[in-house]
Amino acid sequence: MIRRLPIRMPFHYAAGASASRFFEVLRDQGRILGRRCTGCRRVLCPATAFCALCGEPTDEWVEVGPGGELLSWTEVPGRGAYALVRLDGGDTAMLHRLLAADAAPRIGDRVRARLADTRAGGILDLEGFELVGEEEVT
Amino acid sequence: MRPVAIIGTGQTRHSKRRDDVSQPELVREAAAAALADADLRPAEVDAILISNMELFEGRAFPELWAGAGAWAIGKPCLKIATGGTSGTSACIAAFHQVAAGCFDTVLVVGFEKHSEGHTQAGMALTDPYWDRSVAAGALGNFALSVCQYVQERGVSERQAAMVAVKARRNAAANPHAHLQLPDLTIEEVLASPVIAAPLRRLDMCPQSDGAAALVVAGEASARRRCRRPAWVKAAVTRHDKPYLGDLDRRLATMRTLRQAAAVAYRQAGIDDPVRDLDVAEIYEPVTYAELAWYEALGFCPDGEAGRLIEDGVTAMDGALPVNPSGGVLSTNPVGASGVIRVAEAALQLHGKGGARQVEGARRALATGYGVYAWSDVIVLESAA
Amino acid sequence: MSQPISVSHEMDLAWRYASGEAMERFCAGLTDGRIEALRCAACGLRYLPPRPFCGDCRARLTEWVAVGDEGKLEAWTEVQVPMLDAGTGRPRATPFAIGLVRLEGADTTLNHFLAETGAGRLRVGARVRARWRSERAGTMADIECFEVIG
Incomplete structure (x- = not known):
């Protein structure tokens, strides 16, 4: 015997000290910030209070992007394409939507962040990454 | 069994809502306080145990993402979730790890942010047939x-x-x-x-938001690092x-x-x-x-x-x-x-x-x- | 210092559960207005809900026994807080009363809704009887609630 039981659960997440500024600047200024680690000096994006790689605290805001490099991508039928992107000036990969993936992207392609028209202070303030056309690469 | 002691403790400020920090940042507050109390550097910790009822926050793998707050990257890190006993269970697991000689120094961090989920909804997920x-x-x-x-x-x-x-x-x-x-x-x-x-x-x-941490150590380390170690006599x-x-x-x-x-x-x-x-x-x-x-x-x-x-x-x-x-x-x-x-x-x-x-x-x-x-x-x- | 930013959302979660053999038979019985428990041959404890093993004796349970739909109220409370109903995901109307009922022929107690609120007739030791729904589907909700009798 099988029972199906759906439930609706409400959640609420605090972005915290560092990510709050990341989202605030993204929302209000349309700029993407990373944080530099005091230990390994890498720039983490999205910004976090401490380094996901070596554990040390981060202490310096660094603007990254909006251009970047496509590290990997996949396409989910019916849901669109997703990309792992390393933004220029950053050292970590960010997961987001890959826009207009029908252009057959290749790993290593140049991409650029596209901002959403209306922004509310969340990761969807970035609409996603779009491939930068050949003509734009000079 | 080898003697085991608690050599440092640390806690965050606990309150109804800690919107000023994310879950990993909350964990970091408590972990840093406990390590400072034990006069220990993060690199000197051998293993980490995380206590959290992830169902209450609806965030998967707290040992991974919040564990980063406890300097767990690159180290053995496990999560223990047994309802209200989660924290004491995690401490007992740490005592066992050190007593067994698996590790010399174990950091235990427990945390919850009840403000981020719906605790009663989580607790309602009992036997669906009964x-x-x-x-x-x-x-x-x-x-x-x-x-x-x-x-x-x-x-x-x-x-x-x-x-x-x-x-x-x-x-x-x-x-x-x-x-x-x-x-x-x-x-x-x-x-x-x-x-x-x-x-x-x-x-x-x-229902509070907060985190607490403590450091468990074997006999030699405990005597060297702590003036009055709290020895575990029973668990x-x-x-x-x-x-x-x-x-x-x-x-x-x-x-x-x-x-x-x-x-x-x-x-x-x-x-x-x-x-x-x-x-x-x-x-x-x-x-x-x-x-x-x-x-x-x-x-x-x-x-x-x-x-x-x-x-x-x-x-x-x-x-x-x-x-x-x-x-x-x-x-x-x-x-x-x-x-x-x-x-x-x-x-x-x-x-x-x-x-x-x-x-x-x-x-x-x-x-x-x-x-x-x-x-x-x-x-x-x-x-x- | 920036203003703290947070996101709120509701998550719809869908689960499916297999009952196991013992609960399947129990639920089928509810459809016919029948309550059955499993009895441990070693210690004699009659278990509701029925389950494959006795936790005390580590013995497999195979002996089904009939349980009445009347029993004794062992504990009750009236809840004033709009608890979220796990079946619908919505808050329940308050106040509502729940109780632990020891049905005749069972040794464990069953927690379920009570028909009335208030300290009038609700007391430890009160006789209660299951109020069955006319349309039954083989779930615990086939018993709408327990009502105080006598």
């Missing part, structure tokens, strides 16, 4: 258990209110505590609204049957706590707990539970818990101060609450209790309570 449709959270379960306990033992509302007052007044001397009510009176408790008969709002613990866990209706007169019998305490007292050489212990940090999510635990822990014979609180035996200036921290009744981030019990017990032996210090405390008890009936009992001692 009692899910009637689930009414910890409150409903406690109310039913307390109904029986009151009927059987005849404790009064007033005696329960005395527990509420003791907890919140003690909490006023604890800078980390969530509910600090230095002027709370019995009358105010009795005037607080009934939320599930016979329980009043001030009979229940709050016992007992679980029980899964359904609310499985056990008769749950609070009055509380067989897991009775069994665990009997074994722990034997291991630690305790004959009369009120005489032989200097301080106790017990897991009392509701006032009446503290009274029931007095009996289960042998602080008094069955039926005399009301007299014990009336006589002030468990007050700060009594023979056995119970919950100088203010207890779960004052601070309850579930995943952290068990760690707080053990950390507060160790803190007393370290002599770092500040305004809540029990003078000359040498032997301390910490307990955990989970879901319907699980119990952990830990005895610490400041001389090996």
Whole structure:
């Protein structure tokens, strides 16, 4: 015997000290910030209070992007394409939507962040990454 | 088994809502405080144990993403989730890891951010065929258990209110505590609204955001790093049957706590707990539970818990101060609450209790309570 | 210092659960207005809900026994807080009363809704009887609630 039981659960997440500024600047200024680690000096994006790689605290805001490099991508039928992107000036990969993936992207392609028209202070303030056309690469 | 000791503790500020930090940042606060207290660098920690009820926040893999806050990257890191006992279970797991010689230094971090999810919805996910449709959270379960306990033992509302007052007044001397009510009176408790008969709002613990951490070390490290290590003399866990209706007169019998305490007292050489212990940090999510635990822990014979609180035996200036921290009744981030019990017990032996210090405390008890009936009992001692 | 930013959302979670053999038979019985428990041959305890093993004796349970739909109220409470109903995901209307009922022929108690609120007739030891729904689907909700009798 099988029972199906759906439930609706409400959640609420605090972005915290560092990510709050990341989202605030993204929302209000349309700029993407990373944080530099005091230990390994890498720039983490999205910004976090401490380094996901070596554990040390981060202490310096660094603007990254909006251009970047496509590290990997996949396409989910019916849901669109997703990309792992390393933004220029950053050292970590960010997961987001890959826009207009029908252009057959290749790993290593140049991409650029596209901002959403209306922004509310969340990761969807970035609409996603779009491939930068050949003509734009000079 | 090799000697094991707690050599450092740390806690965050606990409050209703910590929107100023993310979950990993909250964990970092407590972990950094415990490492600083133990005078230890993150690189010197061999393994990490995380205590968290991830269902309450709805965020998968807390040992991964919040574990980063405890410098867990590149190290052995496990999560333990056993309801209210999560924190004490994680401590006991750390004791075992060090006692077995697997690791020399283990960092335990418990955390919860109840503000980020819906605790009662999480607790409603009981057996879908049996009692899910009637689930009414910890409150409903406690109310039913307390109904029986009151009927059987005849404790009064007033005696329960005395527990509420003791907890919140003690909490006023604890800078980390969530509910600090230095002027709370019995009358105010009795005037607080009934939320599930016979329980009043001030009979229940709050839901808190917070984290707590402690460092467990083997003998040589403990002696080198800590002036007064809190040695683990006993650490016992007992679980029980899964359904609310499985056990008769749950609070009055509380067989897991009775069994665990009997074994722990034997291991630690305790004959009369009120005489032989200097301080106790017990897991009392509701006032009446503290009274029931007095009996289960042998602080008094069955039926005399009301007299014990009336006589002030468990007050700060009594023979056995119970919950100088203010207890779960004052601070309850579930995943952290068990760690707080053990950390507060160790803190007393370290002599770092500040305004809540029990003078000359040498032997301390910490307990955990989970879901319907699980119990952990830990005895610490400041001389090996 | 930036203002703290947070996101709120509701998550719809869908689960499916297999009952296991014992609960399947129990639920089929509910459809016919029948309650059955499993009895441990070693210690004699009659278990509701029925389950494959006795936790005390580590013995397999195979002996089905009939349980009445009347029993004794062992504990009750009236809840004033709008608890979230795990079946619908919505808050329940308050106040509502729940109780632990020891049905005749069972040794464990069953927690379920009570028909009335208030301390009038609700007391430990009161006789209660299941109020069955006329349309039954083989779930615990086939018993709408328990009502005080006598």
